[in-house]
Amino acid sequence: MEIKDTAQLYLFEPQTNKKRFVEPFNMSLLKWIGSKQRMAHEIISYFPVEFGTYFEPFLGSGGILGTLVPRDAIASDVFLPLIEIWQTLKKSPATVKQWYGERWQKMESGDKVEIYEQIKASYNANPNGADLLFLTRSCYGGVVRFRKVDGYMSTPCGIHTPISPETFSRRVDEWNKRVEGAKFFHLDYEEAMNASKPGDLIYCDPPYAHSQTILYGAQSFNLERLLSVIENCKTRGVFVALSIDGTKRSGNMICDLPLPIGLFEREILIDAGHSMLKRFQMNGKTLVGEKVADRLLLTY
Numbered sequence: 001m002e003i004k005d006t007a008q009l010y011l012f013e014p015q016t017n018k019k020r021f022v023e024p025f026n027m028s029l030l031k032w033i034g035s036k037q038r039m040a041h042e043i044i045s046y047f048p049v050e051f052g053t054y055f056e057p058f059l060g061s062g063g064i065l066g067t068l069v070p071r072d073a074i075a076s077d078v079f080l081p082l083i084e085i086w087q088t089l090k091k092s093p094a095t096v097k098q099w100y101g102e103r104w105q106k107m108e109s110g111d112k113v114e115i116y117e118q119i120k121a122s123y124n125a126n127p128n129g130a131d132l133l134f135l136t137r138s139c140y141g142g143v144v145r146f147r148k149v150d151g152y153m154s155t156p157c158g159i160h161t162p163i164s165p166e167t168f169s170r171r172v173d174e175w176n177k178r179v180e181g182a183k184f185f186h187l188d189y190e191e192a193m194n195a196s197k198p199g200d201l202i203y204c205d206p207p208y209a210h211s212q213t214i215l216y217g218a219q220s221f222n223l224e225r226l227l228s229v230i231e232n233c234k235t236r237g238v239f240v241a242l243s244i245d246g247t248k249r250s251g252n253m254i255c256d257l258p259l260p261i262g263l264f265e266r267e268i269l270i271d272a273g274h275s276m277l278k279r280f281q282m283n284g285k286t287l288v289g290e291k292v293a294d295r296l297l298l299t300y
Helices: 040-044 063-068 080-091 093-109 112-125 129-138 165-178 189-194 223-235 276-282
Strands: 054-056 073-077 182-186 201-204 239-248 266-274 291-298
Touching: 040 063, 054 063, 063 165, 073 080, 073 189, 080 093, 080 129, 080 165, 080 182, 093 112, 093 129, 093 165, 112 129, 189 223, 201 223, 223 239, 239 266
Parallel strands: 054 073, 054 201, 073 182, 201 239
Antiparallel strands: 239 291, 266 291
């Protein structure tokens, strides 16, 4: 593939090119680095008016899926404990409520940090969806970070109070309705994307090279491999939208990435606000001048 120098030119499509409209949906189920929940409605506005099955092969916290509410979707991720949460939400929402409620009550009745460390130790001894679910909502800054060598989850306890079981229960009920048309699979993104057919839509939100190397699996993520898979999908008539590194420090630095010439037809800059990860890294210091923007690249 011929590669362009991404530092040279950026073409951002005007707002008038938007075609779809969905209401914003801000009731997150999980806290997750890079979640697109807040800007999901804007990203979706650039999706095709009509498409077949919706694919989301880097599911994470499912912000786009939950906002789009597709009739037919294949949602997947390589992170098994995460997929366990989504599969259980779909088939047994009461179980997800129980997972959260039991751990919340434990934290309420004892030393907050000590109970958190017990739950984290339980997860690290045997990675599972039940512990991960509570850790995402109670860890510091919602930043679930993992050690490269063994996947050890290392984030300390957050200073905030996790939402109540009652509030979380309402979120589970809402999300259970919103994922009715989705099937959840533990898959590598290439396997998932290769299952798409002409007219289907794939939204990719992979780990970002410039900011998300502490995420599960991000250390070994290869952008060139993903771009090759996207090229194959485009050739087969599949629509692909890709969120990827854009700018940092209020647009003063453009993240230089090796993007193939001719693969993407349109490029839009999406305001991502303040980064959860940057908030964690700066440990409470001011975030003035630290706003970021993502690029949304479209093959159509």
